[in-house]
Amino acid sequence: MEMELLKPAIKKNLLEESIDHLHQQSLNWQNQIAFWKDENRFFNDLLSNKLFHNVTPLDKKIIKDTLNNISLNDLEKLQKEVTAHEKALHTLLLNKNKNVYNYRHVHKELDHKFNELEKRIKDLKTAVFELVKIVNANFFDSNETIHTIYERRSVRKFKNYPIDKLHIQQILRAGAMAPSAMNSQLCKFYVLTNSEKIKNYSEEIAKVAANIHQFSLKDKLNNTDPIFHDAPVVIFITSQKFNEWAAVDVGCCAQNIMLTAKSLGYDSCPIGLAKYIENTTIYDQLNIPKEEKVEIAIVMGYGDEKPIAQERKKNYITYLN
Ligand SMILES: Cc1cc2nc3c(=O)[nH]c(=O)nc-3n(C[C@H](O)[C@H](O)[C@H](O)COP(=O)(O)O)c2cc1C
Numbered sequence: 001m002e003m004e005l006l007k008p009a010i011k012k013n014l015l016e017e018s019i020d021h022l023h024q025q026s027l028n029w030q031n032q033i034a035f036w037k038d039e040n041r042f043f044n045d046l047l048s049n050k051l052f053h054n055v056t057p058l059d060k061k062i063i064k065d066t067l068n069n070i071s072l073n074d075l076e077k078l079q080k081e082v083t084a085h086e087k088a089l090h091t092l093l094l095n096k097n098k099n100v101y102n103y104r105h106v107h108k109e110l111d112h113k114f115n116e117l118e119k120r121i122k123d124l125k126t127a128v129f130e131l132v133k134i135v136n137a138n139f140f141d142s143n144e145t146i147h148t149i150y151e152r153r154s155v156r157k158f159k160n161y162p163i164d165k166l167h168i169q170q171i172l173r174a175g176a177m178a179p180s181a182m183n184s185q186l187c188k189f190y191v192l193t194n195s196e197k198i199k200n201y202s203e204e205i206a207k208v209a210a211n212i213h214q215f216s217l218k219d220k221l222n223n224t225d226p227i228f229h230d231a232p233v234v235i236f237i238t239s240q241k242f243n244e245w246a247a248v249d250v251g252c253c254a255q256n257i258m259l260t261a262k263s264l265g266y267d268s269c270p271i272g273l274a275k276y277i278e279n280t281t282i283y284d285q286l287n288i289p290k291e292e293k294v295e296i297a298i299v300m301g302y303g304d305e306k307p308i309a310q311e312r313k314k315n316y317i318t319y320l321n
Pocket of ligand 1: 153271
């Protein structure tokens, strides 16, 4: 019975944390509030970042409201109160005069305010997270380069319209802006727009390719142009025979050309088989210097089909940490 009566008093004493502990807690609050202030400024800056310009006003409003709900003033006000409290506790620790300041009551109130603010900041972070997810999705859709990369397809059916010569020039200038190993810039572009020649070269290449690969002309009987797909423009890309990096250099130019063409409204297709032009009897007609080697051709024009993107294989990334 005696034990039972004593219990509440003991419990109360045990629960009452030492001044030292309260002081430590107030120091922790100070650190946390200083961090929240930085975070608050960061979130405000983030909202004015141009990445967020495409975010709908409604989406922005959610975070604006949440941010307004936790103003810097609120944080500074609480920071002042906590700092004053921390100082008072520090004095108490030195003087041991525990009666002059109702520290337990103030501590409890501050604890309540701190927890309440912490909860609001959690809500803010949830809102920021949602907004960043929207921005991330928008960025992917609205970024022109990424959009063009995803839109480009190998097109093998073209309208019978020529390409503006100025556009060909622009496209090839972009091709020349591709990186090259040791900045050697050894790639050359040979542009063919004569439809008779294109057809003729195509047939000649097809004959050679049929012997080298199991490339069947029978499959292409309905196709008047089995190699260049009746494109109005064919660009042969060469590099020097001695160039160790020829294939990579040419690949970079080819991709620049195809993406630029796409961004200007044209479609294209890389034609690896075009390299067999060198094995045809008509190769000399191109007047390509002997030191050069045809690596690939790009055909381009106004596309007359919209192929669906081929599914890409999975598991092609390994992070080597
Ligand atoms: C080096 C290389 C050589 C290619 N050669 C030919 C070709 O000779 N004829 C052709 O019709 N397509 C050719 N292609 C196009 C590929 O078939 C095409 O890129 C692939 O099917 C993926 O389709 P996509 O370009 O629409 O993503 C070639 C592509 C590359 C990268």
